[in-house]
Amino acid sequence: MTYIAHKGDHGEEQxxxxxxEAVAKLSRDGAVAELKDLCELIGLLHDVxxxxxxxxxxxxxxxxxxxxxxxxxxxxxxxxxxxxMALLAxxxxxxHHSGIPDCGTRADLADQATLFGRLKRETEDYSDYSRELVxxxxxxxxxxxxxxRIGTTRESLVELYAFLTRYxxxxxVDADSLDTAQATHGKTERTLTADFAACEALLAQKLRxxxxxxxxxxxxxxLQAQAFSNIGTPAxxxxxxxxxxxxxxxxxxxxxLERARLSEKKRIIYIIPYNSIIEQTAEEFExxxxxxxxxxxxxxxxxxxxxxxxxxxERQTAKFACENWDAQIIxxxxxxxxxxxxxxxxxKLRKLHNMADSVLVFDEAxxxxxxxxxxxxxxxALLTRCLHSEAIFLxxxxxxxxxxxxxxxxxxxxxxxxxxxxxxxxKFAKCEYRFIGEQSDEALLYLAAQSSASLIIVNSRxxxxxxYRLCSGKKYHLSTYMTGxxxxxxxxxIRQELQALYTEYPTGENVPPERRITVISTSLIxxxxxxxxxxxxxxxxxLDSILQAGGRCNREGLRKNGVVSIFxxxxxxxxxxxxxxxxxxxxxxxxxxxxxxxxxxxxxxxxFTTEDELTAHSVSRRCxxxxxxxxxxxxxxxxxxxxxxxxxxxxxDAASEAVIAQMRESGFxxxxxxxxxxxxxxxxxxxxxxxxxxVEDYGTGIYCLTNxxxxxxxxxxxxxxxxxxx
Numbered sequence: 109m110t111y112i113a114h115k116g117d118h119g120e121e122q123x124x125x126x127x128x129e130a131v132a133k134l135s136r137d138g139a140v141a142e143l144k145d146l147c148e149l150i151g152l153l154h155d156v157x158x159x160x161x162x163x164x165x166x167x168x169x170x171x172x173x174x175x176x177x178x179x180x181x182x183x184x185x186x187x188x189x190x191x192x193m194a195l196l197a198x199x200x201x202x203x204h205h206s207g208i209p210d211c212g213t214r215a216d217l218a219d220q221a222t223l224f225g226r227l228k229r230e231t232e233d234y235s236d237y238s239r240e241l242v243x244x245x246x247x248x249x250x251x252x253x254x255x256x257r258i259g260t261t262r263e264s265l266v267e268l269y270a271f272l273t274r275y276x277x278x279x280x281v282d283a284d285s286l287d288t289a290q291a292t293h294g295k296t297e298r299t300l301t302a303d304f305a306a307c308e309a310l311l312a313q314k315l316r317x318x319x320x321x322x323x324x325x326x327x328x329x330x331l332q333a334q335a336f337s338n339i340g341t342p343a344x345x346x347x348x349x350x351x352x353x354x355x356x357x358x359x360x361x362x363x364x365l366e367r368a369r370l371s372e373k374k375r376i377i378y379i380i381p382y383n384s385i386i387e388q389t390a391e392e393f394e395x396x397x398x399x400x401x402x403x404x405x406x407x408x409x410x411x412x413x414x415x416x417x418x419x420x421x422e423r424q425t426a427k428f429a430c431e432n433w434d435a436q437i438i439x440x441x442x443x444x445x446x447x448x449x450x451x452x453x454x455x456k457l458r459k460l461h462n463m464a465d466s467v468l469v470f471d472e473a474x475x476x477x478x479x480x481x482x483x484x485x486x487x488x489a490l491l492t493r494c495l496h497s498e499a500i501f502l503x504x505x506x507x508x509x510x511x512x513x514x515x516x517x518x519x520x521x522x523x524x525x526x527x528x529x530x531x532x533x534x535k536f537a538k539c540e541y542r543f544i545g546e547q548s549d550e551a552l553l554y555l556a557a558q559s560s561a562s563l564i565i566v567n568s569r570x571x572x573x574x575x576y577r578l579c580s581g582k583k584y585h586l587s588t589y590m591t592g593x594x595x596x597x598x599x600x601x602i603r604q605e606l607q608a609l610y611t612e613y614p615t616g617e618n619v620p621p622e623r624r625i626t627v628i629s630t631s632l633i634x635x636x637x638x639x640x641x642x643x644x645x646x647x648x649x650x651l652d653s654i655l656q657a658g659g660r661c662n663r664e665g666l667r668k669n670g671v672v673s674i675f676x677x678x679x680x681x682x683x684x685x686x687x688x689x690x691x692x693x694x695x696x697x698x699x700x701x702x703x704x705x706x707x708x709x710x711x712x713x714x715x716f717t718t719e720d721e722l723t724a725h726s727v728s729r730r731c732x733x734x735x736x737x738x739x740x741x742x743x744x745x746x747x748x749x750x751x752x753x754x755x756x757x758x759x760x761d762a763a764s765e766a767v768i769a770q771m772r773e774s775g776f777x778x779x780x781x782x783x784x785x786x787x788x789x790x791x792x793x794x795x796x797x798x799x800x801x802x803v804e805d806y807g808t809g810i811y812c813l814t815n816x817x818x819x820x821x822x823x824x825x826x827x828x829x830x831x832x833x834x
Contacts, residue, residue, distance in 0.1 A: 111159055111236065112167045114291050122291035124159065125240040128152050132244075134283030138461050140495055142254050143272070145246035146193060147279045152241055153180035154201045154280055159234035177202050178226045179234050185227065187243070192269065192734055193251040199223055199739065200277040204284060207453035208277055208739040211731075258493060263728035264518055270727045270737050271490045274449070278460035282432050285458065300435035302401035304376075307437075308365035310396055315358060324353075324665055327535045332359045335526040339363040340370065343524040344492035345499045345513065349506035350527055351536035352659035357389065357471070360502045363526065364467045367498055374465045378439045381475040382635050389471075390439045397437075404435035406444060433459040442476065442484075443748045449487045452743035464495035472635060473501035473509070474652050477748050478686075478714065482516045482723045485509075489517035500526075504659070505652045507711035516722065530704060539644070539661040539670035541654065541702060543695045548678040552645060553579050555673070556626050559643035560619040561606055564628045565657050566647045567685075571677060573823050576628045581621060586629035588753075589824030592784040593760045595632075597821075602627055602639060616642060616667060633660065640664050644672045650687030651694055651710040655702055690714055753788040756803055757812045758819050760785050768812050775807040782810065787825050796827060 113127035128151070135151030136144045157163065157176025166172050181198035188194035199208050202223055212222025218229045255272075259265030289295040320329045331354050339346065346363065350356045364376045378393075380386050390405045397403070448456045449463070468491065470476075476484040491497045501509055513521045547555070553575065556562035566572050569587040576585040584602050586595055605625055613619045631649070633639070634656035640663035646654050654674060662670030674695065690713045691701075698706040715722060723729060725745065731737045759765040764785040770776070789797070794811075797803045802818045803811045813819055820826050 109164075109236070111164060111240070113155060113158060114288060115167065116292045116294070120291075124155065124237075127287060127291065128155055128237075128241055130287045131155070131280070131283045134286060135279045138279045138283060139276070140464055142494075143276060143279075145244050146197065146251065147276055148244045149184075149246055150197050150200050150276055150280050151283055152243065153183055153197070153237075154204050154284065156180045156183060156234055156237040156241070157231065159237045160232040162232055175226075175229065175231070177205055178229060179231050181223070182227060182231070183237075188248060190735075191248045191252070192255065193246065193248050195223075195735055196269070196273045196276060198227070199273050200280050202226055203277065203452070203739075204281055204454065207743075208273065208457075209452075210738040210740045211735050213736070258518065260519065263726070266728040266731060266734065266737065267486050267726070268490065268494070269734050270739070270742075271449075271487075272494065273737075273739070274451070274457055275460055275464075275495070277454075278457045278462075281454035282458045282461060285431070285454070300402035300404050300437075302376075302397070302403075302436035304365050304368045304436070306400040307397045308362060308369060310398075310400065311358060311362045311365065314396060315355070315362065318355075322665075324535060327532045328354050330532065331527055334529060335359055335363055336366070338524060338526045338528075339366050341524050342371070342522070343498065344522045345488070345501065345509070346524050346526050347506060347509055348500055348502045348526045349530070350502075350504060351533050352504045352656070353536055353538070353663065353665075354504075356502050356504070357392070360469050360471070360500055361393065363500060364469050367467045367500075371498065373467050373498070375433075375436045375438060375462070376467045376469065377433070377445070377463065378437070378469045379442050379445045379471065380439065381442050381472045382632075383441055385635055385637075386439055386441065393437070393439070401437050402435065404433065404438045406433070406438060406440040431455075431458060433462040442470070446480070446484055446487060446748055447746060449491075450483060450743055450746040452739045463491055464497060466491075466497045468492075468497055468499040469502060470499065471502050474503045474505050474507055474711075475635075479721065480725050480746070480748055481512070481715065482726045483746065485512060486517045486726070489513060489521060492521075493518055505655050505707050505711075507715060508708065512715060515716075515719075533704070537702060538663070538665050539658050539672050541658065541672045541674060541700070543674045545675065546678050547675045549575055549578055552675060552677075553626070556643065556645055557581065557621070557624060559624070559641075560613060560616050561609060561625045561640075561642045562627070562645065563633070563639070563641040563643070563657075563660055564626065564645045565631060565633060566628070566677070567631070567649060569630055569824075571647075571679075572628050572630050576823060579626055579628060582623070582625050584625070584627045585823050586627065586633055587824060588630065588632065588788045590821075591758050591760055591787045591824070593764070594821050594824070596784075599637060599639070606640060610640075610666065638663065640666070642667065642670060644670070646672055646674050648674055648676050648688050648691060649685075650714075651691045651701060651707065653687070654691065655707075658702065686718075687714065753790055754794040754811065755786040755788055756794070756797070756825065757782040757786050757810060758825075759813070759816075760821075771806045771808050771810065771812065787819075789825055793825075793827070797825075800827075 111124035112121050113124040114122045131154060132148045132151035136148035139147040157179030160174060162172060163174045163176050166174050180201040184194050184197045203209050209221060209223045212220060212224040214224055216222045216225035218225055255265060255268060259268040320326045331350055335348055348356065348360055368376055380389060390403060394403055448459045451457045488499050492499055510523050556564055564575060569589050572585060572587050576583060584598055586598055609623060609625060631653055634653060639660055641660050644657050644661040646657040658672045661672050690710055694701055694706055694710050727742060730742055757768065759768050764782060767781050802813060802815045804814045805811045818826055
């Protein structure tokens with residue numbers, strides 16, 4: 109009998125033997141050396157359940173449901189017993205369609221969805237696989253030795269084992285997807301390529317072209333030279349601590365390119381904290397590298413379907429590459445990256461094995477979420493230790509990552525400080541920080557109006573809107589109540605106004621009130637928005653946020669000194685956020701909060717006094733042993749964005765109206781095509797809009813604003829016309 113794995117689009121058949129052997133080979137090829145034999149075994153056995161007679165009937169058109177994934181897991185159990193290596197293979201095979209399951213307990217019943225429950229289910233005879241497939245024999249002892257070599261404590265052993273399970277699963281499902289696509293649709297996915305040496309040469313040339321005339325420019329060049337001179341030292345983790353305005357982005361990419369070239373890495377993954385700054389970073393690199401690099405952008409707010417200046421072939425290649433990150437330069441978000449590492453389903457985990465042999469650049473590394481800090485740092489430690497990648501942490505406010513890695517991940521990490529001499533950091537201090545205490549909204553706006561260009565940053569969207577409505581004169585507002593479309597337009601307008609102001613009044617003196625500019629924003633302006641203000645007012649927040657706000661004050665050094673005024677709002681609300689509380693203590697204890705000593709004290713109090721909070725989401729705290737790891741449950745918990753919001757699409761131009769009109773008429777829609785036209789509201793705000801019949805999803809699950817009176821381009825989503833009811 110000929111056993112069939114798949115039928116193609118035109119009726120062509122792929123035999124089960126061909127598929128299993130092809131997946132085994134691809135899995136082996138995609139794995140690191142220590143796991144090649146194991147991944148080959150997993151690939152070969154993953155579909156042996158299709159040797160069941162009922163599954164072959166299903167392939168030929170019978171309308172029946174047949175569970176096949178558990179058969180290969182059963183076969184592993186028969187051959188390798190209860191060893192850790194066997195359990196890993198069972199989890200990967202059993203979950204290769206539905207996702208890695210929770211292990212459960214040995215007492216689980218067959219009707220439970222855990223691995224141990226499913227292993228008790230009855231299946232038909234599938235033994236004919238043994239006549240066609242030759243089994244590899246990975247060594248149980250070698251695998252155990254590998255575990256013990258890296259996992260030296262119970263906690264690190266659990267973390268390592270869970271990571272390796274997800275990694276082997278990634279090798280399997282990517283191989284399965286690639287071979288299935290080829291067999292059924294004739295699709296061969298191609299790598300997005302880059303010439304690292306050519307890109308490095310272009311970047312070096314770009315950096316040399318910058319003038320080094322002023323003291324600040326000379327200092328910037330010296331700091332970058334430090335980083336370039338130290339990047340040749342082999343390490344697992346490189347720390348690039350450089351002040352705001354010192355050219356960290358370009359310098360970090362040059363370092364990444366040099367590491368990729370020197371250590372023959374397969375790819376560079378550039379990880380950015382926010383969607384809002386990916387676009388400008390990607391565009392900067394694309395302009396610089398030109399045809400020497402096909403850069404993959406993977407973010408929720410970008411769709412290759414809508415990308416311009418791409419051929420259909422290039423568009424399809426990029427879309428495929430988003431599925432498994434088969435590209436040599438990738439730009440993505442921290443949320444996308446870390447949630448992919450800790451996922452349990454094939455859609456996200458398919459990327460994990462392509463994080464091996466990579467250079468990982470973490471922009472604004474200090475912004476890793478505090479409540480998930482241990483899992484994030486452990487992911488970096490395991491990617492570098494087990495998968496032979498290297499990481500660069502990039503920030504202007506560097507926590508003590510040496511101590512953090514030692515305390516919360518694996519011991520003896522090889523860490524290199526790229527900029528050890530920080531004696532010239534004070535030359536980048538273009539502003540001073542003052543605490544001005546509690547301020548009413550009216551008093552705050554009065555103070556801001558004394559400067560020709562002021563920025564006020566507050567901690568909530570409602571506060572930003574209230575201040576904006578109260579403000580007079582030339583004013584601008586930025587928050588996520590606005591769509592990305594309107595925020596981008598607003599930022600362009602602000603930039604033009606500031607440029608005109610500084611051109612007309614270069615000294616900043618005698619600026620008439622009607623020409624003065626006030627921008628009121630939430631914290632979104634603090635990362636990647638290169639605007640320059642005379643004065644900045646920042647509501648009390650984490651010290652890192654305040655120093656980021658300071659990066660918008662006298663940014664270009666056009667004035668002798670700028671002032672960042674830190675305030676609390678007179679709204680009767682007590683300070684509850686831990687970062688605010690710690691910063692309040694730093695303001696009391698340190699006269700200058702932008703010094704290395706103050707920054708170190710802030711992070712010490714934030715990261716080293718509350719260990720239980722930082723490790724609350726660690727995998728090792730969820731189970732007692734390797735055979736109780738809750739893969740499925742943990743992946744659902746590992747959501748880095750804690751505050752839940754609801755996206756609402758708003759018609760802002762002809763393109764967005766066309767998509768929304770299609771949804772009204774057909775009941776189908778493309779979420780990605782509407783990303784830049786979406787604003788976000790909290791669930792209780794959404795419920796109010798729903799009750800007021802202001803939103804509708806037309807059966808698509810994508811909610812759209814139906815009444816234009818509920819949106820104002822200046823402030824974003826509004827409730828009951830122009831009145832805020834919350």
